[in-house]
Amino acid sequence: xxxxxxxxxxxxxxxxxxxxxxxxxxxxxxxxxxxxxxxxxxxxxxxxxxxxxxxxxxxxxxxxxxxxxxxxxxxxxxxxxxxxxxxxxxxxxxxxxxxxxxxxxxxxxxxxxxxxxxxxxxxxxxxxxxxxxxxxxxxxxxxxxxxxxxxxxxxxxxxxxxxxxxxxxxxxxxxxxxxxxxxxxxxxxxxxxxxxxxxxxxxxxxxxxxxxxxxxxxxxxxxxxxxxxxxxxxxxxxxxxxxxxxxxxxxxxxxxxxxxxxxxxxxxxxxxxxxxxxxxxxxxxxxxxxxxxxxxxxxxxxxxxxxxxxxxxxxxxxxxxxxxxxxxxxxxxxxxxxxxxxxx
Amino acid sequence: xxxxxxxxxxxxxxxxxxxxxxxxxxxxxxxxxxxxxxxxxxxxxxxxxxxxxxxxxxxxxxxxxxxxxxxxxxxxxxxxxxxxxxxxxxxxxxxxxxxxxxxxxxxxxxxxxxxxxxxxxxxxxxxxxxxxxxxxxxxxxxxxxxxxxxxxxxxxxxxxxxxxxxxxxxxxxxxxxxxxxxxxxxxxxxxxxxxxxxxxxxxxxxxxxxxxxxxxxxxxxxxxxxxxxxxxxxxxxxxxxxxxxxxxxxxxxxxxxxxxxxxxxxxxxxxxxxxxxxxxxxxxxxxxxxxxxxxxxxxxxxxxxxxxxxxxxxxxxxxxxxxxxxxxxxxxxxxxxxxxxxxx
Numbered sequence: 001x002x003x004x005x006x007x008x009x010x011x012x013x014x015x016x017x018x019x020x021x022x023x024x025x026x027x028x029x030x031x032x033x034x035x036x037x038x039x040x041x042x043x044x045x046x047x048x049x050x051x052x053x054x055x056x057x058x059x060x061x062x063x064x065x066x067x068x069x070x071x072x073x074x075x076x077x078x079x080x081x082x083x084x085x086x087x088x089x090x091x092x093x094x095x096x097x098x099x100x101x102x103x104x105x106x107x108x109x110x111x112x113x114x115x116x117x118x119x120x121x122x123x124x125x126x127x128x129x130x131x132x133x134x135x136x137x138x139x140x141x142x143x144x145x146x147x148x149x150x151x152x153x154x155x156x157x158x159x160x161x162x163x164x165x166x167x168x169x170x171x172x173x174x175x176x177x178x179x180x181x182x183x184x185x186x187x188x189x190x191x192x193x194x195x196x197x198x199x200x201x202x203x204x205x206x207x208x209x210x211x212x213x214x215x216x217x218x219x220x221x222x223x224x225x226x227x228x229x230x231x232x233x234x235x236x237x238x239x240x241x242x243x244x245x246x247x248x249x250x251x252x253x254x255x256x257x258x259x260x261x262x263x264x265x266x267x268x269x270x271x272x273x274x275x276x277x278x279x280x281x282x283x284x285x286x287x288x289x290x291x292x293x294x295x296x297x298x299x300x301x302x303x304x305x306x307x308x309x310x311x312x313x314x315x316x317x318x319x320x321x322x323x324x325x326x327x328x329x330x331x332x333x334x335x336x337x338x339x340x341x342x343x344x
Numbered sequence: 345x346x347x348x349x350x351x352x353x354x355x356x357x358x359x360x361x362x363x364x365x366x367x368x369x370x371x372x373x374x375x376x377x378x379x380x381x382x383x384x385x386x387x388x389x390x391x392x393x394x395x396x397x398x399x400x401x402x403x404x405x406x407x408x409x410x411x412x413x414x415x416x417x418x419x420x421x422x423x424x425x426x427x428x429x430x431x432x433x434x435x436x437x438x439x440x441x442x443x444x445x446x447x448x449x450x451x452x453x454x455x456x457x458x459x460x461x462x463x464x465x466x467x468x469x470x471x472x473x474x475x476x477x478x479x480x481x482x483x484x485x486x487x488x489x490x491x492x493x494x495x496x497x498x499x500x501x502x503x504x505x506x507x508x509x510x511x512x513x514x515x516x517x518x519x520x521x522x523x524x525x526x527x528x529x530x531x532x533x534x535x536x537x538x539x540x541x542x543x544x545x546x547x548x549x550x551x552x553x554x555x556x557x558x559x560x561x562x563x564x565x566x567x568x569x570x571x572x573x574x575x576x577x578x579x580x581x582x583x584x585x586x587x588x589x590x591x592x593x594x595x596x597x598x599x600x601x602x603x604x605x606x607x608x609x610x611x612x613x614x615x616x617x618x619x620x621x622x623x624x625x626x627x628x629x630x631x632x633x634x635x636x637x638x639x640x641x642x643x644x645x646x647x648x649x650x651x652x653x654x655x656x657x658x659x660x661x662x663x664x665x666x667x668x669x670x671x672x673x674x675x676x677x678x679x680x681x682x683x684x685x686x687x688x
Contacts, residue, residue, distance in 0.1 A: 034401060041405040041436055041440045041502075042403070042404050042405065043403050044402040044403075045402075046394060046505070047397075047400055055389075056390040057378060057391075058446075060385055060446065061385040062481055064452065064485050066485060066487065104405070104406040139406045139499065145414055146411060147497075148491065151489065153490055153491075153497065155452070157404075157406060157448055159402070161390070
């Protein structure tokens with residue numbers, strides 16, 4: 001049995017939550033998950049999972065989904081944030097070149113509602129299952145005096161693996177290399193504090209239930225809860241087809257803060273306006289919130305979910321391999337990430 | 345560089361927190377931590393760390409420190425809960441037979457205070473350093489509408505490793521096997537909701553600053569913040585000297601809920617009253633709070649921090665190896681964990 005303990009006061013509710021989520025958790029287990037080995041920690045067969053690798057490097061990341069949980073709670077929709085959490089984590093280790101092995105989640109609530117917790121964990125399990133990642137543990141904590149009433153927090157830890165010589169970013173990223181973008185589904189898991197303020201101020205009456213025309217029939221709440229896209233399939237295909245030099249997951253801080261993390265010192269990037277589609281929810285927040293371009297591209301991904309750096313000669317192959325990708329810019333010999341006009 | 349990102353609104357405060365904690369985090373890094381490999385995920389050299397192992401199994405656990413954070417916040421003492429977090433996690437994977445490899449933490453706050461966060465991470469790093477565990481990542485999230493003002497949450501994930509044939513519990517645990525106890529330092533990380541209620545009700549005037557005689561000069565707050573003991577040194581020595589069949593870390597649910605998790609189906613345990621010292625803070629809570637024995641041993645560890653199951657013939661060697669250990673009981677052929685009188 002894998003570790004699935006619940007801390008807190010209401011042990012009966014915790015037990016019920018555990019029953020509801022057991023089947024979902026088990027559905028993520030492949031042959032590397034050692035069942036029946038005790039309940040204090042999840043057990044994963046490294047000998048099996050790393051078999052045949054020459055120099056395996058474990059890549060691990062912990063993250064949360066931020067205040068997207070508050071939007072979910074306001075809408076009473078608990079089955080999507082778990083997928084956001086897993087997909088965000090997978091994208092983060094993809095940037096190092098790694099593929100996912102296993103995941104553990106942490107859910108903290110003011111008051112334990114078994115159905116709600118089971119829906120959250122069901123989403124975590126769905127995200128894991130889709131990516132071939134085992135959900136081997138987790139913790140659900142009930143802490144009434146720590147959390148605001150009705151609020152919850154959701155964080156998780158992923159462990160993946162990569163051959164040492166396949167790690168990214170590669171050292172040969174160079175000025176002139178092409179930057180492709182894989183599209184985002186919306187805000188993913190960043191910018192929700194800003195988005196919530198804008199919605200509260202400009203849509204005071206209907207709030208998340210408003211349906212501005214730009215969203216094409218969706219409510220603001222639905223658009224904000226769009227699931228963080230997992231780029232594992234596209235990135236796997238791209239790396240098989242083209243010499244990918246670097247990947248960049250656009251999270252908090254946007255292109256300005258994230259691109260420099262994968263570029264060699266002294267280099268920057270030029271991103272050409274108009275080369276890709278900006279998600280309607282991002283357009284809405286920019287227009288209604290009166291955000292400057294600088295503010296928008298710092299707080300939001302603006303449709304640039306995952307950037308892929310390849311040599312110019314590999315662009316055609318990459319675009320054929322990932323039809324949703326767009327050529328959005330190139331690496332520059334000077335630092336700073338700049339938005340430029342076509343032909344600039 | 346390992347992953348140490350901060351989510352939330354106050355990027356300047358987050359940057360300052362990051363600077364303050366960098367040295368502490370680096371002090372935990374051995375040769376298996378791959379530095380300079382990008383900032384999205386912590387990288388750990390599995391080829392190096394697992395070299396020479398026949399059938400390595402990764403054991404992983406996620407947990408928090410519960411509302412011990414509220415006691416820490418009330419006393420303005422932020423340097424100990426990180427050690428609680430790490431030691432708890434190490435003890436949990438010890439129960440599977442594993443030794444720690446690396447750790448990632450998750451800190452969530454209503455408002456980011458760089459000095460406070462650096463103190464928390466400093467504690468996490470101190471716990472890791474003492475156990476030879478690398479702190480390779482973490483996340484600090486600022487979420488003003490999720491957390492109660494002044495409150496914070498602290499969770500973490502550990503990854504350890506064990507040879508498959510050295511995993512615990514062993515299948516040969518049998519009625520009559522001896523149960524030894526390694527002492528706890530106090531509540532460790534469980535029972536704080538109960539303890540806070542008792543303190544609020546019975547020490548309303550002085551609260552955590554009260555100094556009841558039984559605590560021998562300590563305040564209640566000091567006794568409650570006593571650091572969760574890490575049993576890695578004793579357990580390593582015991583496993584080298586004696587055929588340890590099972591370990592049991594006494595956490596939420598006490599001996600009643602935790603012992604059955606490591607015993608074969610149908611077996612139970614008899615624990616003999618008076619065979620070990622009950623920490624003064626546990627005695628105080630039982631007396632002042634009017635807890636029944638059943639309540640006390642369900643909510644608190646009552647001094648039984650880690651239980652060690654060995655064959656009777658290994659008891660003398662085990663006690664000589666771990667002088668603080670006490671022979672507290674034995675495995676029974678019937679289910680249920682019972683407290684019994686000497687000679688019963």
